[in-house]
Amino acid sequence: MADLYHECGVAALYRLSGPADDDHPVWAGHPDQVSRLMPRLLLDLQNRGQLAAGMSTYSPGREQLVSTYKEIGTVIEAFRINHPGKFADIMTEHAGRAAIGHTRYATCGPTTRRYAQPFERRHGCMWKWFAFGFNGQLTNFKSLRDQLLQNHSYHLAKDNDTEVIMHYLAHEVRADDRPDLVEVFRRLSQKFDGAYNIVFLNALGEMVVLRDPTGLRPMTYSVEGNMFGAASESVALQNLGFRNIQSLAPGEMILIRDGKLTTHRFAPERRPSHCFFEWIYFANVASTLDDRSVYLSRARLGQELAKQERALGRVPLDPEDTVVVPVPDTGKAAADAMAFALGIPSVEGLIRNRYIGRTFIEGGNQRADKVKQKFTPLREVMQGKRVLLVEDSIVRSTTLQSLLRHVREQGGAREVHVRVACPPILAPCFYGIDMSTVRELFAPKFMAGLVPSVTEQDAMAAELGADSLFYLPAESIARCIDLPAEKLCRACITGEYPTAHGQQLYQLALRTHATGATPAGRTYEATTGTCPPERVSV
Structure with missing residues (x-):
């Protein structure tokens, strides 16, 4: 979610x-x-x-x-x-x-x-x-657009890479x-x-x-x-x-x-770089992508969460007092597998209203308010319980903060411990996911490196309003998807991008964030400043 x-x-x-x-x-x-x-x-x-x-x-x-x-x-x-x-x-x-x-x-x-x-x-x-x-996003969109406008007397009626692709296609079939x-x-x-x-x-x-x-x-x-x-x-x-x-x-x-x-x-x-987020969040759970089942990948994420939970030992795993609750729908496969491995119940503590649109369509306070319309906490299964809330990922945190308040106030949960079936999102995506600036991300505000310490995760939990918070480590992703790490794009959790322009845009995003400047729109619309625009003939 x-x-x-x-x-x-x-x-x-x-x-x-x-x-x-x-x-x-x-x-x-x-x-x-x-x-x-x-x-x-x-x-x-x-x-x-x-x-x-x-x-x-x-x-x-x-x-x-x-x-x-x-x-x-x-x-x-x-x-x-x-x-x-x-x-x-x-x-x-x-x-x-x-x-x-x-x-x-x-x-x-x-x-x-x-x-x-x-x-x-x-x-x-x-x-x-x-x-x-x-489907996707061109990281060199701005240089392609500028080449059209500067060198060829083109007029662009729309501000997107789809129209740029159309003009380049038209030129090639001329x-x-x-x-x-x-x-x-x-x-x-x-x-x-x-x-x-x-x-x-x-x-x-x-x-x-x-x-x-x-x-x-x-x-x-x-x-x-x-x-x-x-x-x-x-x-x-x-x-x-x-x-x-x-x-x-x-x-x-x-x-x-x-x-x-x-x-x-x-x-x-060339070396493939499949977006790992497809298996964790985007794709339909019934799909198989590059011969890897989305459902089985998510179930293995839950098994990894269970191993981590036992190793941490911070939350009592009493089946009479502790329940696992998935955040619908993408957290369910991981939550069920985690609960089974731990020997505690997995319950549908959050009932999703499927007639309410997705929360990401709204921004800011609208998104937070819509959480209350979208999810109904089931008080009958969470009242007075210790809840392990399984989330697929945390990007901006606005939705999760509102949801945690909802689980406590309406669901009656005594404790809420967030477990994230994904490493911290530390870097923007320039390949088609709507997060192109560092400032909008939750984790970088708290973390000094790529791996969060217990202290840093505790600080993030306090900010969210959770009793505790733990992420999966980055190395678990390749194991769960059953693909070598070098065949996955993990740029948003490692800062290492599979294409040259993607890496340049990340450096631009980091500089913008370090200076405290307000991003002027999306990072991929800006000139990188590290090299001249790509020369293309159209």
Whole structure:
């Protein structure tokens, strides 16, 4: 329940060439109706963005070869799913044999329809007419934007990296001959730094699904008969009927051209840096990312918490007097595993009101007030008890402070001991998580190094209003995910970033914090001051 915005979600569907299969496990209908599956696919990516949703479709039999529909709100709201007549009209107008989709949250730009994705660029030449959706964040966004504005007389109507990507894409397909899309994205990979998963569709019916060279964000895909599907998380494909779901390798892309699918490497192979936060917080617990189960990873985090609790020995583990309470929903798997290992009850002491929006959508006092609407403490199971409250992470602490007061006042807990299934968040993220300054983070205000001392954790507990606080150590993360530490991006807990511009932005963030200056917006919008802007030709 870290007070964070979620990632965006991207998805793609394509009816490949070949005879129809009446027993197809995913789709046995008319090829030009495949796009009807896209809202269902996006529903299972709703955890990655709730501000807007949309899709772009391709159909060779209509005037608008590429047609885009997008609106603000959740998938149900955007596609009017609760209004059968309106939903049917949308599906009919935008019917196609190929579709790309997107669920949005914003690290930059306002929450208006103009910033919803996919972005579409229309053109009379079919290979220059395209739409695309983007998940991630470019760390060299400012230098890319400045190159457009200074060197090429471009005008940018939006303040985000998605529009920058659109202009660079448009430049790469400007030739009078049908471009080689593998080469197009190879050239772009030499200019982009950061996290970028892209789904792309043009008016020739060509589709590209790619994962950035570091593999920061997840991307899964599957082919079932003559149906291709791709999505940010495996659970979306699984629930649609796809089997044999795989993770796209970092630096690889899937190209569908003339109805046939091929896989290509568009960027040189390099050490992957998968975001560990995907397994701890962002991803759906039912997903499998890079062959690692999210649920099993979170359960192992709980087992690590249990080992630490026994080693610390600061809290009596009397099953008659002590209970484990997860913070819904991402803390539940860890809490249950921790309680089982300790031999004490895991109880749902916090009942979540699922009709209240996520607390990270609100800021400041609004977020704190919304906690009382979002969670109902169950007094019957916490009254007079010693509570081990299991939290997935602590970023800004606003939500947790309010929640702890709520647990004491309404839940009647005698003691509340916070156990965090994540190390302290010490450094900003520049790859798509909405925390880009040091000042907004909770832990750095108390810690002198990377590992918190007992004294420092006690000071943090006092600030939160907890009786005690303990984090998991950084080395436990790789064990729980079952991936080597060198294959994970752990920048927010170590300060070591997997890309050059990310490291430069961290140094800028540290300098800004050390001088006490108020950050002028997001760190990645500022010039680093350590090197000239990257020279790019557009």
